[in-house]
Amino acid sequence: MLRVEVTKQLGEFSLEASFTSEGRVTGLFGASGAGKTSLINMIAGLLRPDRGVIILDGETLDDTSTGAHVPPHRRRIGYVFQDARLFPHLDVRQNLDYGRRMNSLAEDPAQHARITDLLDIGGLLDRRPGKLSGGERQRVALGRALLSKPRLLLLDEPLGSLDEGRKIEILPYLIRLRDEGIPMVYVSHDAAELRQLATQIVMLRNGRVTALGGVKVLTSSTPA
C-alpha cells in the first residue's frame, strides 16, 4: 500500500496532493504541468516534499514532521523515465546488470532470462544504447528497473517519447508486466493508455488531486 500526502512549492507552482493506493497499477493522470512528474520524483526520493508523508507498505519513506527521509538508493523503488536514461558508456547487458551490482544481489540467471524473454531484449545484450531504437531503449530501461528487484515500479510516461507505431509495440509488454504483479505507479496524460493498464486512477490538475477511483473516472473528464 502506498500513502502519499505531500505539499511542495516549485517556483510559482504549488503541488498539494494526497492519495492512498491499494491498486496494483495506480494511474497518475493529468495534463502536462499538472505535477505528475514532481509527484513521482517525491515517491522515488529524488525530490523532497516541503511538508507531508510518504509511506510504502508500512515503511515511512518521508515524514517532514520527524525529518525522516530515505534516500533514493535505499528505497528499492524502480523508476522508468520517459527518456529511458540508459547509461551510454555501458552496453545493454551491463545496463541490465547495474541494479543487481549496486545492491550487491546474487546473480539470478532465471530471473534474468525471464525478464529478457518477457521484454524480447535477449538479442540486444551486446549493443550500446546509442545503437538502439527508441522502443528498444524503453524496453531495456524497463528490464533494467525490474532487475534491480524493486518493490514498487514508477513509470513516467514510458511511451511519451515514442510515435504511435512504437507505442503499440511496447504496450503489450507493459500489460505483461502488470500481470507479473509488481505494484506500479504509471504516469500518463493518455486516458486510453491508462484504461488498458491501470487498476486505479489518481487524477491531477494544477497540482491538486481532482478525482480518485477506478478506471471509470477517466470517462468523466479528459485532460486539458
Place this chain on the structure above:
Amino acid sequence: MFDISPTEWTAILLSLRVAIIATLVATPFGIALAWLLARHNFWGKSILDALVHLPLVLPPVVTGYLLLLTFGRRGMVGAWLADNLGIVFAFRWTGAALACGVMSFPLLVRPIRLSIEAIDRRLEQASSTLGAAPWQVFATVTLPLALPGILAGMVLGFAKAIGEFGATITFVSNIPGETQTISSAIYSLIQTPDGDRAAGRLVLISIVIAMGALIASEWFARRATQRLHGN
C-alpha cells in the same frame, strides 16, 4: 647532431619523470576540486576558484618564490614535512615535480570541470534509483562519463609540466642530475659559448615530446568519445 650526451639524457629523463609524477599526483586532487567547483555552491567558492587559477596569471617566479617560502627547508610546511615524514622538496627533483604540479594545476582542472558540468545529471538520478549510493554514482557514472575531460586535462597538465621553467628554477634551482629539466638545461646551454648544438637537440626533443602528447590526447579523446556515444 643526434649524438645526445649523458647530461642531456639525464635532463630528458628527469623532465619526463617530473612531469609524469606531477600529473599523476595532481590528477586525483584535480578531479576532487573540479567536482567540488562543478557541483557545489559554498561560501568562498569564487576565492577557491581564483586560487586554483592563480598560477596561470601570477609571474612563475612569484609562484616559485612562494613555494620556496612554504616548502623550503625553513618553510612552515617544508620543515614539518621534512621532520615528520622525511619528505624534502627544496633542491630535489620532488620539488621540481611540486612546482610543475602547481603550475599545471589550472590547466588540469579546467577540462575536468567542464566535462563534469556537461554530464547529464538525470543519468546520476537514474543510477541512484537503481540502488547506487552517492559514491557508487560517482564511481560508475560520473567518473567514466568525465573520462574524456580527465584525459584531456592530464595531457594538458603534462604538457605544461614538461615545459615549466620559471617556478621550477626559482624553487629548486638548476642542478644537473637533480633538478635540471629540459627547459633549464636549454637555458644553461644557450648561455654557454658552444652550447648551440646541444640546445638545438633539446629543443627538437621537446618539440617531439609535445607533439607526441598532443597526438596521444587526440587519440584518447576520440576513443573516449566513441565509448560514450555507444559505438
